[in-house]
Amino acid sequence: MLRKSLIIMAALAAFTINVSAVQIEVPAGQPPVPGTDASIPDNAYENYSHINENAQKEAEAFRVEVQSLEEKPKADNYKIFKAKPDIVKPYKLAEFSQSTVILLHEGRNNIRLSVPTISLRGDTVESKSSDGPLFVVRGFTSILMVGPPHGKEFSKRMHNEGIYTYPGLENASWKILKAKTHVMYTEFTPSKTKTTYGITYLGGGDVNDPYQDKFAEVVMSNYIIPSIETLSRLDNYSHVKHWDNFSYRIPKKAKLVSEAIEDNKYEVRTYEASGIKIRVLRFQIDPNVVDKSLAKKQIFAFLNKYGDLEAPTQYATVWNNGLPGFLVDRYKSNGESYLRHFTKDSEYYYSYRIDYDESKSSYKHKQLRDMVEYVDFDNVESLRKAPQWRISDSHKKKLDADPIFNPWYMEWIKILTQ
Template identity: 60%
Template sequence: MLRKSFLLMTAIAAFTMNASAVQIEVPKGQPPVPGADASISANAYENYRHINKVAEHEAELYSQFVKSNPKNPPSTFDKLNLEHPGFAKALELANYSQSTVVLIHEGDKNIRISVPNISFLGDVVESPSGKEGPFFAVRNLSAFLVVGPPHGKALDTYSESKGKYMYPGLRNTSWKFMSNNARVMYTEFTPNDTKTAYGITYGGWVNTEDPYQDQAPEVVMSNYIIPSIESLAGLDSYSQIEHWGNFHYRIPKTAKLVSEAVENERHEVRTYEDTGVKIRVIRSAIRSKETDNTLIKAPIIYYLHKYNDLETPTQYAVVWNNGIAGSLVDAYKPNRESYLRHVVKDSVYYYSYRINYDESKTSYTHKQLRDMIEYVGFDDAARLRKEPQWREKGSYKEKLENSSVFIPWYMEWVKLLTQ
């Protein structure tokens, strides 16, 4: 039933999706952009959910394992599976279909991109001069991403092809591509509304058995990363920044603060309201030995249970704001009650930002509200991100740490690109 409903919703989405396709144009005499596919919708990145046959198979195996190995007495997770048949499979499919969002909004940097892949760990590397700003690197089990100042010169020795392209909203655009045992693609660009230039590198192996992402890096770069590139300047037209101690976040300009309260003796809550929108920003002190609530699996389990949305096409993403990671839950139901939830932490507090809204009653679109809730930050982000930002615990973390191939390969590339 879950699979059938998912396929039905996918088919409906295909007909309701923005009809415009990815149109990467190239100047006369330039080679085609590697991986570009005009059959893919230009906004496919917005609600990306990657579920392939391998993910389906792995999720089914996980579901069967959970059913056949109940704990005695039953754990909370066992009880959820008994109460909601299909919970374990929905949880695993949500885990495989995560995406990654990177926002940089420090100094003259003001950009957002998204990547249709999970991210387990983030690193921040200062530029050699110290004047251009840091590089932000994100990795998973089979691919890596580097975002920051232009850094394409490092690829000149290794790239087998390069060229220029044109895409709406961007200028001074170019690409370089290397294909060997692994594939690495680089793009450089300047958003139209700024003088700041950026570079993005995405690389990894082509693995058709990868449940997280089985597309080649150049396909991901050309059809999902490049179309997602956008300046954050547009947020100023409809939202404003609010401060709460070390933390800052955005709310709609027309939203009103209706209450400030303390709930359950530890949750400080700010509530805002606007037509068709209710916002709650919650701050709570981090307790010792407390489970890290910003790890993506915690909100996946919580919201699957709370709303019983086993078949709703909810999107889950790790959002990296200036190198600090948070978790996003986006359950969008066109013209119905929908919700967004973003949780992040510094060294003292958890911050949970929640928006309940009905798109048929508000003047804001789903994308506007999502772009707004993603934008959070800390005044001392440079201090907070000095340590690697882990997003996973347990077997994934161990596998990544113990990799005899990927970690050295990743570190060599980061070192080369940030020289």
């Protein structure tokens, strides 16, 4: 009887894994798509949180370092760390749990995708085709390129290739290069469209790196491909509002309840709907202050203000047509939740905040998150001409001077844009 029960349990477990796993199908005679892992749920990209052993060690060492400071700290963040020691380790761990979201929504482009990788820098480069630019995001040990089909030079070095089918995608294919650095490319046309995209992901899979210890083919097959979706559904429940150079979306049921100036600094628009309160605000950029849209600044501000260490929180750099913003997503399925998106143009910072309770709202968490991610600027082309660094000036100067970091990155861009 026990043996029979174990067999049934094993069968049920296998069934559950297959149902929730990524379902990438391949036609008869085609090689399997590299890196697919049935233990990874097909929605893993929605709730990415990666903390490995090395990240835990680094976070604990940082906590010990902060608490060992005997002199009165000069930096404001260290003063708060001393006053609120419980947020020190979560702050450091949050660095290793960041994801990257890409939204393309200009011209014929209309897709969203995500990758479990931190963003250090973004570049917009010209493609060899006439189908628009290529968008590149650089992490510590990774490179992501999205845009029109590309990588002809890469094709000469490929190790293997094949085709596959996945819901919502047509004419889907993959290529892979396996060397010291793993690189995978996929090309596809979203269903009911005529626009074909190419995505390249490069990652070495360094198991000692708390920022990225998954190989490129694992990331592409289990995170990127399942995350690809159209943005057209946003029109079903939200519409675009304009604020001079800035555009953002609000739910169709939300009403503008006030416009005000707060603290003689912040211009604020407030919207409300059942179970939802939205505040969209802007204020002038001070060139003498460190960029407030950077990940570390936003993570620190969030933990300092809310200190809700029990609720799972997601952190993501969101790239809209090549321009970055930072998202904080604290979600409770039946309680008070919070979304915050922070971005900038050449003149203003823009903060989009939603406080909501999903149990009291007609909008679901994913709908609200997808909506708050979507922003735009009228002068996007001029804004993205320069590299978009996502780290402080001191860290940027250090990486700029590194004899490997940038040359390696630019060499891969040269190869992939051919």
